[in-house]
Amino acid sequence: MARENIDFGIDLGTTTSIIAVATADDATVVRNNRQAEYTPSAVYVSGSNKVLVGESAKGRLVEDHDNATAEFKLQMGKRDAHKHFKASGRSMSPEELSAEVLKSLRGDVQQAVRESIGAAVITVPAAFELDQCDATRKAAELAGLDFAPLIQEPSAAAWAYSTHLATDRGFWLVYDFGGGTFDAAIVKVADGEFSTINHAGDNFLGGKLIDWALVEGLLIPAARKEFPLPDLARGHRKSAGNIAKLKAAAEYAKIELSRADSAEINLRLNDADGTPVFDFDFELTRADVERVAMPLYQRSVTLCRKAVADAGLGGGDIERVLLVGGTTIAPALRELLADPAEGLGIPLDYSLDPVTVVARGAAIFAGTQRMPSRPERAEQALGEGKVVLNLKYPAAGSDTEPLVGGLPPRTAQQRDWTGSTIEFAHPDGTPPWRSGQIPLTPEGTFSTRLRADEHTVNTYDIELRDAQGTVTPTDPERISYRHTSKMGTAPTLSHSIGVALDNNEVLWLVRKGAELPATARAILYSTLTVRRNERTGLIRVPIVEGERSKADRNMLIGRLDIVPNQVDRDVPAGSEVEVTLKIDTSFTPRADAYVPLVDEEFQIQVELGRTGAGTDFGGAVEDLADRFTELADRLDALRFGDVHPGEAAELVDRFRADDVLADVRRLADAAAVDPDAASTCENRLRDAQAALDDVEAALVFPELVTSGRTAVAQTQELIADFGASRHRTALHNAERAMEAAIASQDRTVLKRQIDVVRDIIREVLRDSGQLAAVIFAGREPRLRDNPDPHVQELLQNGRRALDEGDVARLTAVNAQLERAAPDAVGHADASGGLGSTVRAGDL
Structure with a gap:
C-alpha cells in the first residue's frame, strides 16, 4: 500500500544531514550505509566524474580540496555560485550539491526499508530568506523529491518535543545552535496546539565559526611561528590545502573537547610547493575552545533575549529552553545559558538528542501531512471498476473522535446510491472497533465520526456495500489518522516583505511573524511618465525582504519593470499601481501589479536569488573591499565629542568594541578563496551599514x-x-x-x-x-x-x-x-x- 502521508523528514544541515521516518507515536532516524545516524554534507567529484557523498567525501576535503567541498548550505540562493571540481572540469551550484546529499539520504532509505521515496519534509533555518528556501525546493526537485514541503528547524524541534512533554500551557524557547546557523524561537503551547510566536536568528552564526576562530586565532599563528610559512592565511590561495587540514583538525578536536579537557592535533603541513614536509603538533584545551567560542555564545544569548522581549515576555514566563544542534553539547555553553546573570537562567531541556531532534521532528510533522493527490491513480482505479471515494478528514489531530465526510464518489457510470452503505473498521484498535453501516444519500454523501486510539496511527479499512449488500471495491481501500496530544499551527513569516519606494524607504506589505498563507495589497503611485511613442520612462516596483528601514539595506527578491513597449498608451506620472503579494505555507511568494489606467496586470518577477561573492562560487570580491572602505570612511566621519548625543556615542562605542571593522576586513581578505567567508562578509557588511544608519539617526534625535x-x-x-x-x-x-x-x-x-x-x-x-x-x-x-x-x-x-x-x-x-x-x-x-x-x- 502506498503511503498516505509523507512520513519522511530531512534535516538538510550545513555540516551534517539526517533523514528520519515517522512511527506510530514518534520517529526513527534512518541510518546510512555506515550505520551512522548522520551523513556529512560533503561532496567529492573524481576525475572520472564519479560523485561521492558523506564521510568518504569529507575525508577528501583535506588531501584533495580542489575536488571536494562542504558547508555549501549558506551559498544556497546565490545565482552565480558554483563549485568547480578541477579533476573532472565539472561545476556544480549549491542546489546541485545539496541535491547530491538528498540523493544519498534517499538511497539510505532504499537500502534500509526497501522503499523509493518521492516526497519528504525538509527543514530550513528559521532565519533563512526566501531565496534560500526556494533554492532548497530546487535541490529537492533535482534529487527526485517531487513533493517537499518546508518546515523551519525550530518548529521541527518543537514537533519532536511535543510528543514527549506533558505541558498543556506555557512557553518554550527553542535554542538551535547548529553548524552554520543560529535560531531562537518562542513557542506558545495552549489548548492542544503549539505555535511559534516570535523568532530571532542569524544565518551566519554557527559552530563552524568556532572552528574558524580556532584556526585563525590559535593554529595559524602557532604554525607560522614554528615553520617558514609566511603566507599561511585563510585568504591566500596557495595555503588552501593547509587551511583545509587545520580546519578539519579544529573541528574534530572541538568535538572531542566536549568530553575531554585537552586534545592533540597532529598533522603534516605542506611547504610553499605543496609538499607535505612540516609535522605540526598542537595541544588544544577545552579552555582554548571556550575562550574563542564565548563571544559567539554571547551573541546567541543576545538574540534569545531579543526574541523573548519582542514577544512581550520575560525570562520567568519561559518554562524551558529546548537545546537543539551539536554546538549545544558544549559544557561551557550550557553553563552560560543556565546562568541567570550572564545567560538566560531558564531550565535547560536536552532530553532528546540535540543532533537528531530536528530530523525526528520533521518526520513527525511529515506524518501529519497528506501525500499530494494523483489524478492518474484515480483514472486507473476507475478503469479497474473501483469506486473512487472523495473523503474529507484530518490527517492528524488531538480529537479521539475525528470527523470523516464523504462527497459524491466517482464511478465509471453515474449511479444512484440509495440503499448503499459505508463502514469503517479498525481491527487493530484497543479494543477493535467498527463504525457500523452508515447509509449514503442518493448522491453518495455521508458523515460520521471514527474512534481513535491515543498517541498512535489508527488505520481504518473501508467497506462499501451496494443496496443488495454486496461489497464494492474502493480507492482508497483504507485511511489513516494520527492521534497526537499537540498539533502545530500555521507557519509564520521570518522576514518582512515590502515594496521599496522612490525615497529609499519601504512600504511593508507582510510583516515578520505573520501567519501563512498571507495576502496583502497596496496602492502606490508612479513617479515617472511612461511615454510609449518616445520610448521613455519606466515604472519600477522593487520587492525587498528584511527589517531595515532603508530599502537598499534589505534583500532585493523581485522587481517589476514596466517599459514603454509593454503599454498601449502613455502612463503619466502619478498613475495608480496596485501591488498584490501572496505567500504560501512553503514560503513561496507571488507578486502582481495592476495598472488601472491601462487595465492590465503585470506579474512581478520574483527571482529568488542573490549575487554571490567569492571566486570558486562566483561574484565580485573587489566589491567587498570597496564596501569595506566605504564602511571605514563612514565610521571615521562619525567623530564624537561632548556635543554629540549620548545614544549615538554609545552606539559607536559598541560598534568599535565589537571590532566590527576588523571582523569585516578579515572576512573580506579571506573571500578571495573562501566563498563561505564571502557570504559571511556580505552579511556582516549589511549589518554594519545598518548599525551606522542607527548612529546617524541618533544624531538627528x-x-x-x-x-x-x-x-x-x-x-x-x-x-x-x-x-x-x-x-x-x-x-x-x-x-x-x-x-x-x-x-x-x-x-x-x-x-x-x-x-x-x-x-x-x-x-x-x-x-x-x-x-x-x-x-x-x-x-x-x-x-x-x-x-x-x-x-x-x-x-x-x-x-x-x-x-x-x-x-x-x-x-x-x-x-x-x-x-x-x-x-x-x-x-x-x-x-x-x-x-x-x-x-x-x-x-
Whole structure:
C-alpha cells in the first residue's frame, strides 16, 4: 500500500544531514550505509566524474580540496555560485550539491526499508530568506523529491518535543545552535496546539565559526611561528590545502573537547610547493575552545533575549529552553545559558538528542501531512471498476473522535446510491472497533465520526456495500489518522516583505511573524511618465525582504519593470499601481501589479536569488573591499565629542568594541578563496551599514524632538480654531506617547507619533474643508515656473477654485497636479535606493 502521508523528514544541515521516518507515536532516524545516524554534507567529484557523498567525501576535503567541498548550505540562493571540481572540469551550484546529499539520504532509505521515496519534509533555518528556501525546493526537485514541503528547524524541534512533554500551557524557547546557523524561537503551547510566536536568528552564526576562530586565532599563528610559512592565511590561495587540514583538525578536536579537557592535533603541513614536509603538533584545551567560542555564545544569548522581549515576555514566563544542534553539547555553553546573570537562567531541556531532534521532528510533522493527490491513480482505479471515494478528514489531530465526510464518489457510470452503505473498521484498535453501516444519500454523501486510539496511527479499512449488500471495491481501500496530544499551527513569516519606494524607504506589505498563507495589497503611485511613442520612462516596483528601514539595506527578491513597449498608451506620472503579494505555507511568494489606467496586470518577477561573492562560487570580491572602505570612511566621519548625543556615542562605542571593522576586513581578505567567508562578509557588511544608519539617526534625535513638539503646538492651535473633542483626545494621547518616547530616546516610537500628529492635522483640515487649500498652497510656489502649459492651466483653475471656496474643484486640481508634476510633491527621483519609481500616497 502506498503511503498516505509523507512520513519522511530531512534535516538538510550545513555540516551534517539526517533523514528520519515517522512511527506510530514518534520517529526513527534512518541510518546510512555506515550505520551512522548522520551523513556529512560533503561532496567529492573524481576525475572520472564519479560523485561521492558523506564521510568518504569529507575525508577528501583535506588531501584533495580542489575536488571536494562542504558547508555549501549558506551559498544556497546565490545565482552565480558554483563549485568547480578541477579533476573532472565539472561545476556544480549549491542546489546541485545539496541535491547530491538528498540523493544519498534517499538511497539510505532504499537500502534500509526497501522503499523509493518521492516526497519528504525538509527543514530550513528559521532565519533563512526566501531565496534560500526556494533554492532548497530546487535541490529537492533535482534529487527526485517531487513533493517537499518546508518546515523551519525550530518548529521541527518543537514537533519532536511535543510528543514527549506533558505541558498543556506555557512557553518554550527553542535554542538551535547548529553548524552554520543560529535560531531562537518562542513557542506558545495552549489548548492542544503549539505555535511559534516570535523568532530571532542569524544565518551566519554557527559552530563552524568556532572552528574558524580556532584556526585563525590559535593554529595559524602557532604554525607560522614554528615553520617558514609566511603566507599561511585563510585568504591566500596557495595555503588552501593547509587551511583545509587545520580546519578539519579544529573541528574534530572541538568535538572531542566536549568530553575531554585537552586534545592533540597532529598533522603534516605542506611547504610553499605543496609538499607535505612540516609535522605540526598542537595541544588544544577545552579552555582554548571556550575562550574563542564565548563571544559567539554571547551573541546567541543576545538574540534569545531579543526574541523573548519582542514577544512581550520575560525570562520567568519561559518554562524551558529546548537545546537543539551539536554546538549545544558544549559544557561551557550550557553553563552560560543556565546562568541567570550572564545567560538566560531558564531550565535547560536536552532530553532528546540535540543532533537528531530536528530530523525526528520533521518526520513527525511529515506524518501529519497528506501525500499530494494523483489524478492518474484515480483514472486507473476507475478503469479497474473501483469506486473512487472523495473523503474529507484530518490527517492528524488531538480529537479521539475525528470527523470523516464523504462527497459524491466517482464511478465509471453515474449511479444512484440509495440503499448503499459505508463502514469503517479498525481491527487493530484497543479494543477493535467498527463504525457500523452508515447509509449514503442518493448522491453518495455521508458523515460520521471514527474512534481513535491515543498517541498512535489508527488505520481504518473501508467497506462499501451496494443496496443488495454486496461489497464494492474502493480507492482508497483504507485511511489513516494520527492521534497526537499537540498539533502545530500555521507557519509564520521570518522576514518582512515590502515594496521599496522612490525615497529609499519601504512600504511593508507582510510583516515578520505573520501567519501563512498571507495576502496583502497596496496602492502606490508612479513617479515617472511612461511615454510609449518616445520610448521613455519606466515604472519600477522593487520587492525587498528584511527589517531595515532603508530599502537598499534589505534583500532585493523581485522587481517589476514596466517599459514603454509593454503599454498601449502613455502612463503619466502619478498613475495608480496596485501591488498584490501572496505567500504560501512553503514560503513561496507571488507578486502582481495592476495598472488601472491601462487595465492590465503585470506579474512581478520574483527571482529568488542573490549575487554571490567569492571566486570558486562566483561574484565580485573587489566589491567587498570597496564596501569595506566605504564602511571605514563612514565610521571615521562619525567623530564624537561632548556635543554629540549620548545614544549615538554609545552606539559607536559598541560598534568599535565589537571590532566590527576588523571582523569585516578579515572576512573580506579571506573571500578571495573562501566563498563561505564571502557570504559571511556580505552579511556582516549589511549589518554594519545598518548599525551606522542607527548612529546617524541618533544624531538627528534632537531635531526629531523639536519637530514633534512643534507639530503638537501647531496642532493645538489648529484644534482650538477648527477641531472637535475627538481631535483633542487624540492629540493628548499622541503627546503623552511622544513624551514617553523622548524620555526613553526611542526614535521609532517618536517618529510614529509625529506621523500620528500629522494625521490629526490632516483630519482637522479635512473636516474643516481646508485640506485642499493647504495642499494647493504648498504646491503652487514650486510650480509657478513650471514650463508645462497644462500645469499652468491647472494652477489658474486652482487659484479660481481657491478664491471661490470650491473645495471639490480644488481637490480635483490637486489630484491632476500630482499626476502632471509629481516631483513637486516632494518625492525623490529614481536615482535613490533601488531605483524604485513608485511612492506611497500623500494621505
